Amino acid sequence: MSERDQIYIRILQYGLQRLRDAGLLGMIEYCTIEAEHLHNLPSLIGEANERRHEHYFEKERLYYMDRVDRSVPGLDFTLRRYEECWQELRELAASSGPVP
Numbered sequence: 001m002s003e004r005d006q007i008y009i010r011i012l013q014y015g016l017q018r019l020r021d022a023g024l025l026g027m028i029e030y031c032t033i034e035a036e037h038l039h040n041l042p043s044l045i046g047e048a049n050e051r052r053h054e055h056y057f058e059k060e061r062l063y064y065m066d067r068v069d070r071s072v073p074g075l076d077f078t079l080r081r082y083e084e085c086w087q088e089l090r091e092l093a094a095s096s097g098p099v100p
Contacts, residue, residue: 004053004092005045007085012041014085018078030072037064057089
């Protein structure tokens with residue numbers, strides 16, 4: 001499994017944990033936004049089409065950040081974990097091609 005695939009799995013783990021916790025609190029709108037963010041990540045694992053990875057990073061990730069309600073309990077922790085993962089994706093892209 002590639003390093004990028006491992007990063008996507010970590011994003012999924014963090015997001016699914018927050019999704020579970022928000023669901024228990026009845027935060028349906030947040031759950032919808034988080035699920036929208038996460039739903040394509042499994043298909044990126046092992047994906048050879050670099051444009052799909054760029055689309056996640058340049059479009060889906062930013063769309064999520066624009067929509068997410070930062071008042072969700074515990075989301076600050078998840079966003080910090082996401083940012084660590086996104087930074088690792090930036091570094092991988094910089095070492096192998098164009099930087100997202």
